[in-house]
Amino acid sequence: MSRPVSWLFRAGELxxxxxxxxxxxKRSYRTLPRESWHRMRTDAFGADPRGxxxxxxxxxxxxxxxxxxNPVPTRxxxxxxxxxxxxxxxxxxxxxxxxxxxxxxxxxxxxxDLAEPPASGLRLTWLxxxxxxxxxxxxxxxxxxxxxxxxxxxxxxxxxxxxxxPLPLAELGPVDVVVISHDxxxxxxxxxxxxLAAGDAVFAVPLGIGAHLEHWGVSPRRIVDVDWWESVxxxxxxxxxxxxxxxxxxxxxxxxxxxxxxxxxxxxxxRLFHSGDTGWFPGFADIGERFGPFDATLVQVGAYxxxxxxxxxxxxxxxQAHRDLxxxxxxxxHWGTFDLAPHPWEEPAERTVAAAQAAGVAxxxxxxxxxxxxxxxxxxxxxxxxxxxxxxxxDLLVPDGLAPGVPDTPAALTAPPRPDxxxxxAKPAPxAKPAPxAGPAPxxxxxxxxxxxxxxxxxxxRPGTAKPRATEPDQPPGQDGDLPLL
Numbered sequence: 296m297s298r299p300v301s302w303l304f305r306a307g308e309l310x311x312x313x314x315x316x317x318x319x320x321k322r323s324y325r326t327l328p329r330e331s332w333h334r335m336r337t338d339a340f341g342a343d344p345r346g347x348x349x350x351x352x353x354x355x356x357x358x359x360x361x362x363x364x365n366p367v368p369t370r371x372x373x374x375x376x377x378x379x380x381x382x383x384x385x386x387x388x389x390x391x392x393x394x395x396x397x398x399x400x401x402x403x404x405x406x407x408d409l410a411e412p413p414a415s416g417l418r419l420t421w422l423x424x425x426x427x428x429x430x431x432x433x434x435x436x437x438x439x440x441x442x443x444x445x446x447x448x449x450x451x452x453x454x455x456x457x458x459x460x461p462l463p464l465a466e467l468g469p470v471d472v473v474v475i476s477h478d479x480x481x482x483x484x485x486x487x488x489x490x491l492a493a494g495d496a497v498f499a500v501p502l503g504i505g506a507h508l509e510h511w512g513v514s515p516r517r518i519v520d521v522d523w524w525e526s527v528x529x530x531x532x533x534x535x536x537x538x539x540x541x542x543x544x545x546x547x548x549x550x551x552x553x554x555x556x557x558x559x560x561x562x563x564x565x566r567l568f569h570s571g572d573t574g575w576f577p578g579f580a581d582i583g584e585r586f587g588p589f590d591a592t593l594v595q596v597g598a599y600x601x602x603x604x605x606x607x608x609x610x611x612x613x614x615q616a617h618r619d620l621x622x623x624x625x626x627x628x629h630w631g632t633f634d635l636a637p638h639p640w641e642e643p644a645e646r647t648v649a650a651a652q653a654a655g656v657a658x659x660x661x662x663x664x665x666x667x668x669x670x671x672x673x674x675x676x677x678x679x680x681x682x683x684x685x686x687x688x689x690d691l692l693v694p695d696g697l698a699p700g701v702p703d704t705p706a707a708l709t710a711p712p713r714p715d716x717x718x719x720x721a722k723p724a725p726x727a728k729p730a731p732x733a734g735p736a737p738x739x740x741x742x743x744x745x746x747x748x749x750x751x752x753x754x755x756x757r758p759g760t761a762k763p764r765a766t767e768p769d770q771p772p773g774q775d776g777d778l779p780l781l
Contacts, residue, residue, distance in 0.1 A: 339448035339485045340546045341478065341507030344553075348520060352503050352552050355522050362551025363502075366538040367576045369605045392639040396684035399458035399631065402664035406466050415670035417565040417590055422461055423663045424632035425482055427569065427593050432562030434471045434530050438569045438593065439482040440464075440491065446481040446633055448545070453480070454633040457640070461664025470496040471530045476571025477555035478504050478543045481633055485511055492517075499527065499534050501554035507545070523556060535559040537582045539573035541606050559586045568592040568620055572629065574605040575612040579619035587621030591659075591669045597630030597643035607636075610646035614654055624669045625651060625658045631679070632663070641683035648675060649692040 344352055357363050404420065409430070418430040425439040442464045447453020464487065473496045476482050483504070491498075492513045500508065505518040519527050521536040536556040543553035559582065560567045568582070568589045583589075594617055599607040608616060610627070617625040630643035644660055651658040659672040667673050677693060 337448055338511065339480075341485075342510035343550060344503045344506040348503065348506055349552065351520060351522070352554075355502055355554070357523060357554065358551075363543075363554050365540050365542075365576075366578050367540065369540055369542075369574065371542060371606055372603055373601065373605075389639065392684045392686075393634045393637065394457050394684070395640050395679075395682040397682040399682055400662055400678060401458050401461050402662050404462040404466075404664040404666070406462075406468060408666055409468065413668050415668045416562075417567075417670065418666050418668050419591060419593075419626060420461075420666040421626065421628060421661055421663060423456075423458065425476070425569075425571070425593075425595065425629045427626075427628060428467070428470075429560065429567055431532065431560060431565050431567065434532055434562065435469065436472045436474060436532070436560055436567075437467075437470045437491075437496070438474045438558070439476055439571070440473060440487045441481060441484040442487045442490070443484045446479075446484070448480065454635055457632055457634065458663060464490050469494060472496060472532065472534065472560075473498045474534065474558050474560070474569065475500045475504060476539070476558065476569065477501065477541060478507060478545050478553050479572065480545065481635065482571065483507065483545075488513065497529050499529065499536075499558075501536055501556040503553040504543075506553075521556070522554065531562065533561040535561075535586065537568075537586075538576075538578045539571050540576045540578075541572045541574070557582070559589075561586070565590045568594075568622065570594045570608070570613075570616070570628075572598075572606065573608060573616075575608055575616060577619075579616045583619055583621035589620060589622045591624045591626055592617045592620050592622035593626050593628050595629035596627040596647045597638070598635040599638065599643075600636045610643050611650045613647060614650040614656055617656060618654065623657065624672055625656055626669075627658070627660060639683070639685075641679045641685065644677075644679050645692045648677070652693065 343349075352358055352363075355363070401423075404422075409418075409420070409428075412433070413430055416432050420428040422428060422440075424441060426441050427438045429436045429438065442460050444450070445453045445455050470491065473488075473491055475498065485507075488498075488508060488511050492508075492511070495517075497517050497519060498505070498508055498513060499519050499521060502520050502522050505515070505520040508518050509515055519529070521527055521534070523536055523538045526533055526535040535558070536554075537559055539555050539557040541555045543555050544550070555571060557571050557573060558569045560569070566586065566589045568586075568591075570593065572595055594613040595608050596610045596613045599609045613627065614625065625647075627643065627647045631640065634640070648658060648660065650656075657672065658675060659667060659669070660675060660678075661667055661673055662678055665673070
């Protein structure tokens with residue numbers, strides 16, 4: 296038995312050495328002259344903001360010392376966990392559990408499924424990962440659309456789909472607004488953007504990201520770059536970019552000129568929140584106070600790791616974020632489609648349902664491609680267990696069958712209808728900033744306006760953890776703590 300074990304550890308050492316070599320190679324990329332880097336990269340890497348777009352970036356209150364900053368001090372990688380530790384985690388994790396053992400039961404979405412408007416005025420279709428089609432008060436909004444087989448700048452390497460897209464993009468039909476949360480490949484897909492550019496949709500993006508879209512052929516007239524807390528009126532909807540705790544990068548030479556965001560979408564009668572990628576921070580409560588209650592929150596629950604605990608929510612933190620936001624129904628997203636972290640494939644869904652059950656939170660976990668209306672959500676069914684590679688005898692977080700503690704139907708939304716406002720043709724209007732809540736508030740990161748301060752009485756740390764140190768700086772791009780690009 297000692298011989299195989301020794302061989303395994305030797306293989307781990309060799310892999311770790313390879314990881315350190317890759318890190319050194321990444322450092323060499325950072326020293327490349329900008330002209331050389333531009334010659335090397337492909338179209339998928341996008342383009343840097345210039346002209347008026349760059350002017351807006353540099354004048355944002357969240358842009359400090361050449362880089363956008365998070366609403367609270369944030370580490371992309373946990374200090375003390377080296378690339379060697381990350382490699383060991385990858386080697387020691389159960390590789391067989393990081394993908395389903397059988398075909399994921401995707402619902403083959405047909406145009407007929409979406410032909411009739413939703414009876415309640417709001418219908419959601421989770422298309423996998425962070426891609427969601429929202430039919431909201433007569434408009435169609437598409438969040439973080441990704442139809443490619445891989446989330447990578449290349450079509451021959453990088454995380455590959457674990458299940459097919461529920462329907463071809465050509466069958467999706469017209470879209471009014473495309474919303475992008477940030478520029479990582481699993482949220483901003485060049486091929487999908489180019490296909491959608493053939494339609495009439497307007498693209499709402501955080502500051503700077505419009506440069507990527509314009510580089511890929513989207514007309515500047517159809518791109519709206521928005522800063523945190525700014526709103527824009529589009530086709531009878533009000534869209535507001537709200538803070539998130541994450542970062543942007545599409546290449547080995549990171550740039551600080553691209554903002555990341557969560558999003559609030561308001562119609563006449565319904566409201567949605569899409570988290571994008573984010574770690575937990577007290578600003579969720581601020582967003583809820585300003586824009587809630589929400590008919591549904593679409594919250595990231597997967598791709599978490601102890602190696603990057605501050606830029607991705609765990610399922611338990613996602614449930615807490617939903618509660619802070621004042622959501623009616625929680626819809627977990629960002630899981631099950633791509634292998635981006637060392638946790639088991641089904642774990643985000645299991646932990647989300649268990650945490651929602653413990654907190655009495657209404658949750659809907661539909662199969663990819665299955666439309667539903669939040670006013671009448673589907674019952675909780677643990678459909679992923681039939682295809683998960685769960686070892687025999689493993690402890691289950693949720694009992695077999697329905698989770699009895701999870702309400703199936705959220706309370707009706709009580710927000711009054713919002714009258715129509717004139718369209719702001721591709722020109723975002725700053726949202727009015729309310730007076731800060733009374734009482735002490737944690738010290739914000741540099742450049743963060745008072746709107747991102749948490750309300751009185753709320754701790755500034757993650758749920759169940761200590762408050763982050765205000766002296767700990769946000770990691771700027773180019774530092775040795777950068778995560779993989781996906």
